Amino acid sequence: MTTAVDVADLVKRYPKSRNNAVDGLSFRVRRGEIFGLLGPNGAGKTTTVGVLTTRIVPTSGKVEIGGIDVGRNPVAAKTKVAVVPQRVNLDRSLNARQNLLFHATYHGVGRSTRHALADELLDRMGLAGKAKARVDDLSGGQSQRLMIARALIHHPEVLFLDEPATGLDPQARLFLHDRIADLRSEGITVVLTTHDMDEAEKLSDRVGIVDHGRMLTVDTPSELIRSLPGSGTMDVTVRPSGRTPEATSDALAGIPGIRHVERLEHPSGAGAPDETRLRLYVAGETTELLGPVAARLHERAVTVTDLALGSASLEDVFIDLTGRDMR
Numbered sequence: 001m002t003t004a005v006d007v008a009d010l011v012k013r014y015p016k017s018r019n020n021a022v023d024g025l026s027f028r029v030r031r032g033e034i035f036g037l038l039g040p041n042g043a044g045k046t047t048t049v050g051v052l053t054t055r056i057v058p059t060s061g062k063v064e065i066g067g068i069d070v071g072r073n074p075v076a077a078k079t080k081v082a083v084v085p086q087r088v089n090l091d092r093s094l095n096a097r098q099n100l101l102f103h104a105t106y107h108g109v110g111r112s113t114r115h116a117l118a119d120e121l122l123d124r125m126g127l128a129g130k131a132k133a134r135v136d137d138l139s140g141g142q143s144q145r146l147m148i149a150r151a152l153i154h155h156p157e158v159l160f161l162d163e164p165a166t167g168l169d170p171q172a173r174l175f176l177h178d179r180i181a182d183l184r185s186e187g188i189t190v191v192l193t194t195h196d197m198d199e200a201e202k203l204s205d206r207v208g209i210v211d212h213g214r215m216l217t218v219d220t221p222s223e224l225i226r227s228l229p230g231s232g233t234m235d236v237t238v239r240p241s242g243r244t245p246e247a248t249s250d251a252l253a254g255i256p257g258i259r260h261v262e263r264l265e266h267p268s269g270a271g272a273p274d275e276t277r278l279r280l281y282v283a284g285e286t287t288e289l290l291g292p293v294a295a296r297l298h299e300r301a302v303t304v305t306d307l308a309l310g311s312a313s314l315e316d317v318f319i320d321l322t323g324r325d326m327r
């Protein structure tokens with residue numbers, strides 16, 4: 001495994017602040033991986049990315065990009081990274097293609113190469129027809145794609161993306177997600193900061209969840225979801241045939257592997273009055289409990305009228321680790 005980003009015991013305390021914004025953060029990102037850096041507002045993500053991209057000087061700790069110590073050699077580190085901010089920061093006095101050429105020149109890309117690269121990137125980002133468009137005439141999705149093209153023009157090793165799909169329509173969002181996923185095959189490492197848990201779950205090979213400037217966990221989305229206690233659910237709608245809903249609930253709660261049974265309200269207007277909806281919280285594989293649940297209900301002559309299996313999401317993991325309180 002080659003490490004693209006190595007953060008060790010990073011601490012940042014802003015002047016006049018009483019707390020550390022980043023408080024001993026450590027994690028590694030592998031080369032060619034898409035790494036989701038997640039955390040509630042104020043968790044320290046922007047500060048961490050700021051240090052990694054040389055914009056913020058840390059209080060202590062060590063940060064390396066592609067083996068280069070960012071603190072000791074910020075100029076060399078800077079050539080290895082590119083940042084796509086959430087807010088559009090394209091040059092409005094230049095057209096789309098000129099934005100790419102200007103950036104390439106700044107990074108010392110040769111004349112013939114930069115023209116060919118600009119055209120190739122415009123094409124790849126679905127902007128071939130917008131080469132001469134003014135920045136002000138681009139849609140949100142087009143601007144976002146142009147910023148990614150601009151970021152890629154100097155062949156960065158690590159691309160930092162901040163909330164890339166915020167405000168985009170579903171089509172633009174899908175296109176952008178596909179282009180981000182393509183970067184993996186080129187060996188470009190992506191560090192994605194987002195509050196969109198679906199986006200993080202879909203795109204990230206691994207995610208790190210940060211809170212109060214510390215790393216709470218790092219793993220693949222599927223492993224994080226799997227390790228969440230009681231992550232599977234089974235919603236059963238039953239006709240208890242003379243039994244009280246409580247008796248049915250108690251009978252199901254006694255099955256090994258069922259952690260907890262909750263009575264659900266019928267969605268307004270739906271469901272027959274003699275029906276009871278129960279949600280079973282399951283430890284382990286939900287499908288393995290289908291047989292025991294059906295058998296227990298059958299024994300008690302309870303009719304099942306509907307059944308649905310559910311699983312947890314990355315959002316459930318996030319809430320479980322960082323709590324429900326707003327920051």
Ligand SMILES: Nc1ncnc2c1ncn2[C@@H]1O[C@H](COP(=O)(O)OP(=O)(O)OP(=O)(O)O)[C@@H](O)[C@H]1O
Pocket residue numbers: 014015017021022039040041042043044045046047048
């Ligand atoms: N320039 C600054 N001066 C003082 N404190 C700051 C500064 N920038 C950030 N902070 C504080 O540092 C902490 C971490 O902020 P940071 O912006 O890194 O969090 P974040 O995870 O990126 O949040 P968000 O999701 O809202 O962007 C917060 O308490 C914030 O108020």
